[in-house]
Amino acid sequence: DEWIINGWVKVDGVIMETLGSRIKPDAEIIISGYAYEQQAEQVTILLHKPVGYVSGQAEDGYQPAIVLVHPDNEWMDDPDLSDYNAKEFQRGFLHGLAPAGRLDIDSTGLLVLTQDGRIARHLIGEDSSVEKEYLVRVEGTLSDADLQRLNHGLSLDGEKLKPAKVSWQNEDQLRFVLREGKKRQIRRMCEMVGLFVVGLKRVRIGSVNLGKLPAGQWRYLRAGERF
Numbered sequence: 001d002e003w004i005i006n007g008w009v010k011v012d013g014v015i016m017e018t019l020g021s022r023i024k025p026d027a028e029i030i031i032s033g034y035a036y037e038q039q040a041e042q043v044t045i046l047l048h049k050p051v052g053y054v055s056g057q058a059e060d061g062y063q064p065a066i067v068l069v070h071p072d073n074e075w076m077d078d079p080d081l082s083d084y085n086a087k088e089f090q091r092g093f094l095h096g097l098a099p100a101g102r103l104d105i106d107s108t109g110l111l112v113l114t115q116d117g118r119i120a121r122h123l124i125g126e127d128s129s130v131e132k133e134y135l136v137r138v139e140g141t142l143s144d145a146d147l148q149r150l151n152h153g154l155s156l157d158g159e160k161l162k163p164a165k166v167s168w169q170n171e172d173q174l175r176f177v178l179r180e181g182k183k184r185q186i187r188r189m190c191e192m193v194g195l196f197v198v199g200l201k202r203v204r205i206g207s208v209n210l211g212k213l214p215a216g217q218w219r220y221l222r223a224g225e226r227f
Helices: 033-040 117-124 142-150 185-193
Strands: 009-011 028-029 043-047 108-114 132-141 165-170 174-178 196-205 219-220
Touching: 028 196, 108 117, 117 165, 142 165, 174 185, 185 196
Parallel strands: 108 196
Antiparallel strands: 009 028, 043 108, 043 219, 132 174, 132 196, 165 174
16 A cells, blocks of 8 residues: 555556556556665564563553663663664664464563564464464463363364474473464463463564563564574
8 A cells, every 4th residue: 555655666667646556467566666675674673572562552561562662661782782783773774573372461471573464464463374482481280181182172263273392391391382363372372271370481483583682672683684
């Protein structure tokens, strides 16, 4: 829509001016180079969300995680930060910046905020199969049979869950790898097998890791990184 508004889309040699126009399947579509330049300028930010912030819009008096995205909180000790890939923060980076996925208010870890619709669709689109990895501290007893149910066999909201990868990380912490993200999914899965979650941290989305990014700080997605 933005490209059409800016006059950057031609169909069969004619500049498109009407949003939502229907065209023939064999029409020749040409996108202006300006559109690709604009797309290249869109930013994606990786934030280590602390407990007590909501992922999206402010609610119940809690602030949205995006308030943490300002120059004072940029991770300047990032070992991979260099003059080559450093960006000077601009207020325009906040325009249209939205979370691609959620983390509960009482969860912490990797949260992706992006201006790029392609990345958002890749991470949270209906057909997305990107892995998300979590470390989950729990209380309670878990049998081998219930561990198998966590991996495959549970249903939420009347739908069977996709197969997961769940294993013990240490004596009180489980590692979850999911390819979907229903509301409070991990906490609800644990409740169904008699476990209580006391801490939840997302440490990876696709091939991008939280790494040593400190809580409350953020960095840009690097040019060579892909989810």
